[in-house]
Amino acid sequence: MKAVLLAVWDYKSVFAKEELLTDSDEDRATRRARRKECHLRSANRMLEALKTNSGIYVKIGQHVAAVQLLPQEWTSTMRPLQDQCFPTPIEKINEMLVNDLGTRLDDLFIDIDPVPIGVASLAQVHRATDRETGKRVAIKVQHPDLQEFAKVDMKTVNFAIALVKRIFPDFEFSWLGEEMNVMLPLEMDFRHEASNSRRARGNFKHLEGKTSVYFPEILWAERRCMVMEFIEGARVDDLAYLKDHNIDRNQVSQELSRIFSQMVYMDGYFHADPHHGNLLIRSKAKGSKSPYNFDICLLDHGQYFDVPDDLRVNYARFWLSLIQRTSESTTAERKKYAKLVGNIDDDMYPILESAITGRINMSDAGNEHDSMAGSRPSSLLDEKHMDDKEIAKLRAAVMERDGLIVSIFELLRTVPRRLLMILKLSDLQRSLDQSLATTHGQSRIFLIVARYCADAVWRDDLIRIRQAWRRTGFTLNLVSNFVSAFWSHAYWSMTLGVAEWGMDVRARIVKMGLWIHGLQQGGLAKAREQAAGLH
Incomplete structure (x- = not known):
């Protein structure tokens, strides 16, 4: 509370x-300098408080780090919390299991590594061998003291949020408390996580042979302990590992976009806690049906969200409008779907578009900046890039907008929590594409998202046409609607296919250029490193 009051x-x-x-x-x-300094001071105070209290407080800091609408001083300061969690001694883990299950780790496993291979805010993972089956397994165990203090901690956080809201009515953080109140009890029961994993695996069953995603097998799960298949691999953005195993980083980035797009736009059920530590990559395992020479293993299924069909389809239509060239009609269409998916009015629309695309929207930043209109992309497929000075001027112009901070918090209050989680997922995709140092350009992942959006819209159109057929029977209007939907889907398939082919060809040329440059500098070894993005 001290850190909150000081902030x-x-x-x-x-x-x-x-x-x-x-x-x-x-x-x-x-004004800008003072606000930045205040953001940084407050964020650093809060960081120390969250680290000191650990547990769910670290989890809250991780969520703040992932909300790209917040000031950069807050998100960048909180980002270290994703890697700064402290392990629980194995003796305390044994005490917890005796209380919960009446057994110790040694009774169930052999070759237990007492040093966890991963530590998160709520749990840690140990490597071992299952005594009954002889399989190498990963044992996920909850921090024992989490259960004891969770209720008190949640009440404290809710009180702090209510206090801030009372003093600053325009500063909207209630979404953070709401998310914690709903999701934390679910995350603290590993049986729920096991259920999420089984459902997600089932959703991808029909894509065997067409996707590289792999869901580790779960042997069994209890409330505070879960045992799953051990995966030997590396972080998905480990460029050295990709080079050593001859894995194409461009393909990895594209597959990640396909996996998450399938979840959001086709299944309407997606992983809501994505970060680099939850994604492992390995060489294609024996028996794997991946179409590539690698498997992408998705971990930590504690948080999933269902997406209502209207939000899923309208957001897909919104994304397709962003892909199109800017015009009066496309701008009107974008704002129409922004209203439908997030109840966003025209004043807040530029902030929402910037959050979704990762690019600054200057359409409402002020007439004095219209001279720079030619520098900004007119659609997500525009590969025009701004230099550092232009970006700095654009950011400054956006920050000059009256009531910007109030608008951001108004946006957080207005937008459905599920949409905020989709934005968080989009941010991960952009971040991974950057950390993989891909050569295909960021618009390549936008194209993949657009292809899934087009498929989602086509499927929705067919459902509506079938429903109309059952109600009214054959009509000329029904035929017209079908032809229009079919032509729209065919147009997107052809347009996106050509654009994807062009970007992939360019990516290969760029990679070949890197290889040749490395060869000139230091022979074949240097050429491989350059082509792998290591330099």
Whole structure:
């Protein structure tokens, strides 16, 4: 609570001083600098408090780090929490299992590694061999003291959020408390995680031979202990591992986009806690039906979200409108679907579009910046890039918009929590594409998303046409609707297919250029490293 109160006082003081500032360029710069400093001070205080209290507090910090709408000072400061979790001694784990199951680790497993191979805010994972089957397994066990303090911690967090909201009515953090109240009890029961994993695996069953995704087998699960197949592999963004196993990083990035797009747009059921640590890659295992020479193993299934059909399809239509060239009609269409999926009005629309695409929307930043309109992309397929000075000017222009911070928190209050989680997933895809140092350009993953969106819209159109057939029978209007839907899907399939082919050809040329450059610098070894993105 001390960190929260200090942050509240800090913000109050900074905003009080802003009332004395004018709208001059000098005072605008002063305002930006003071806010950035306040963000950073408050975030650092909160970081230390979350690390000290650990448990669910670390989990909260991880969520804050993933919400790209928040100021960068907050998200970047909280990001280390994704890797800074402390292990529970194996003796305490044994005590917990005796209380829960009446047995110790030694009774169930042999060759137990007492040092966990992974530690998260809620649990840790140990490597062992199952005594009954002889299989190499990963044992996921909850931190024992989590259950004891969870209720008190949740009440404390809810109280802190309510306090901030009372003092700053425009600063909307209730979404964070709501998510914690709903998801945390589910995450603390590994039986729920096992159920999520089985359902997700079932959703991909019909794609065997067409996807590289792999869901580790779960041997058994109890409330605070789960035993699953042990996966030998590396983080999906480990470029050295990819090079050593001759795995194409471009294919890895594209497959990740296909996996998550399938979840969101086709299945309507997606992994809601995606980060680099939950994704492992390995060489194609014996018996694997992956179409590539690798498997992507998806871990930690504690958080999943169902997406209502109307949100899923309308968001797909929204994405397709973003792919199209900007015009009066496409802009109107974008704002129409923004209203449908997130109840977003025209004033907040640019912030939503920037959050979805990772690009700054300047359409409403002010007429004084219209001279830079030619620098910004007119669609997600526009490969035009801005230099650092242009990006800095655009960001500054966006930050000058009246009430920007209030608008951001209004957006967080307005947008459905499921849409926030989809945005979080989109951010992961962009982040992974960057960390994999791909040569195909970021628009390549946008194309993959668009292809799944087109399929989702086509499937929805067919469902609506069948429903109309049952209601009214054969009509000319029904034929017209079918032809229109068919032509739209055919157009997208052809257009996206050509664009994908072109980008893949260019990616190969770029990679070949890197290989030749490395060869000139240091022979074949250097050429392989350059082509693998290691330099």
